[in-house]
Every structure is written in structure tokens, then in C-alpha cells.
Amino acid sequence: GKEGKIDEALELFEIMTAMGCLPNTSTYNTIIYVLLKAGRGDVALSTFTRMMEERCSPNTRTCNTLLAWLGNERKTNEALQLFETMTAMGCQPNTVTYNTVISGLLKAGRGHMALSLFSRMMKKRYSPDTWTFNTLIAWFGKNGKTHEALELLEKMTSMGCLPDTVTFNTVISGLLKAGQGNMALSLFTQMMEKGCSPDTVTFNILIAWLGKEGKTHEALELLQKMTTMGCLPDTVTYNSVISGLLKAGQGRMALSTFTRMMEEGCSPD
RNA sequence: CGCGCCUUUUUCA
Numbered sequence A: 001g002k003e004g005k006i007d008e009a010l011e012l013f014e015i016m017t018a019m020g021c022l023p024n025t026s027t028y029n030t031i032i033y034v035l036l037k038a039g040r041g042d043v044a045l046s047t048f049t050r051m052m053e054e055r056c057s058p059n060t061r062t063c064n065t066l067l068a069w070l071g072n073e074r075k076t077n078e079a080l081q082l083f084e085t086m087t088a089m090g091c092q093p094n095t096v097t098y099n100t101v102i103s104g105l106l107k108a109g110r111g112h113m114a115l116s117l118f119s120r121m122m123k124k125r126y127s128p129d130t131w132t133f134n135t136l137i138a139w140f141g142k143n144g145k146t147h148e149a150l151e152l153l154e155k156m157t158s159m160g161c162l163p164d165t166v167t168f169n170t171v172i173s174g175l176l177k178a179g180q181g182n183m184a185l186s187l188f189t190q191m192m193e194k195g196c197s198p199d200t201v202t203f204n205i206l207i208a209w210l211g212k213e214g215k216t217h218e219a220l221e222l223l224q225k226m227t228t229m230g231c232l233p234d235t236v237t238y239n240s241v242i243s244g245l246l247k248a249g250q251g252r253m254a255l256s257t258f259t260r261m262m263e264e265g266c267s268p269d
Numbered sequence B: 001c002g003c004g005c006c007u008u009u010u011u012c013a
Helices: A006-018 A025-037 A041-053 A060-072 A076-085 A095-107 A111-123 A130-142 A146-158 A165-177 A181-193 A200-212 A216-228 A235-247 A251-263
Strands: none
Touching (some): A025 A041, A025 A060, A060 A076, A076 A095, A095 A111, A111 A130, A130 A146, A165 A181, A165 A200, A216 A235
């Protein structure tokens, strides 16, 4: 499934049932996950139905996987319906369930409802975790609400949810989108002081920003530097550098970066 | 106790 060999995965699934190996909940979860990643939501849903017909109970994982897909597809009503009914199906929502539904609501522009679920989480025993905060911080950042994003960063720490690399990446990205470069750079320093190592995504965020600002020289410098800090440039890194160079009219340099990308064994997409 | 899994962040469209 992770190799994208969907047909083979499905075939194996058919073979196992034909051989009398009964698929269990985990098997079904895996198949449903694979199908959804392959864009075959229709087959996934029929598999879900088949699962229940065969008295193989879905669990919270099954529902979480489906909820994530429904959210990505902006099928908000269906997601909310599943969220409502899953308890009756014997699946207790957990923190991941809430995170998933919140993320889906935010994607669909239902910020108000997402925030009310978040408060519901705080009141019940589905304690928000780092992922919950990361999700909300990303949404605030995308909407230019950097103040709220920074507030959540404070709040999560005080609640014992430690910010991780993704948290800092998310906050930094939001600040840069809002034109608050200095604050972003200060958070970049802070994250390292707090023992959160920057990763490839951190550098991708900074490099993309530098490129958009026309600071192509700095972008190229950071490309050098990230390697010395143990972060390997990936396709997105090179795409960002190349995009910045092209915007700045440095086509020749862009082409040589493209060459270098392939020399470094990084495949263009 | 340890590990894995489902949910969150980055480029271009």
C-alpha cells in the first residue's frame, strides 16, 4: 500500500479471504487506508460496509481514517455524522479523532465550529495534545492571525503540551506569511534554544520566504547551511530555491541549481 | 515500560 501498489494489495486481500484467512479489524483498517490514499474513496466506503456486514467491528482507528478522508474531501456533514455515530458503533472518540475532525472543519472554513470542539476537548478528558495545537496554530497562521497563533504557543506550554519542531515550523510559517520576518527569525533561534532541532521543513519554509523576498543569495546560503546542520535538502527545498531564482530573473542560476539537484540524487518532480 | 499506527507544518499549481 505504501508503495502505491494498490491493485496488488487488493488482490492479496482477496486471496487471503479466498484461502479462509479471515481479515480482522487491522486488516480492514489497512485496506481502507490504502484505498483512501489511492483516491478510491468509493471502494473504501464499500469495504467499510463489507466490514460491518461481516461482523468485523470497526474501531476508533477505522473511524479516524475515514474522518481524515472525509475532511480532506470537504465532506463536512458526512464527517460530523460519523463523529456523532461512532460511539454507538462502539468506537470511543479519542484525541486523534478530535484532532481529525477539527482539522477537517478548518479546511472547510468552519473555524467557529472547530474552536467550539476544541473547548469541548478541554472540558472533557480528550486532552488536546501537541497535534491539536499545531492544527489550530496552522489555521491561525494561514489567516494572518499571528497574535492568536503566538498565544496558543504560550498556552500549550503552560498546559504541558510541549511544542515540537512542527509547532515551531507552523508558527514561523504563519509569521512569514504575515510579513513578520523578524519575529519569525527570533522563533527560529528560540526553537534551537529549547532543544527543538530544525528539520528540512524548517529550512524549506525559510528558503521559500527568502526566495519570495528576492533574497536569492541568502536562500542559496541557507541551502548550503542546512546540510551542515544535518538537514538534507529535498525536492521541495530545490523547488523553492529554483522558484526564487526564476522570480528574480536568475534563470542561469536556476538551471545550475536544477543540475545540482540531480547530482545530489534528489529527483525533480 | 518500550515500539508501531490513524490526525498537524514547508515549494509550485
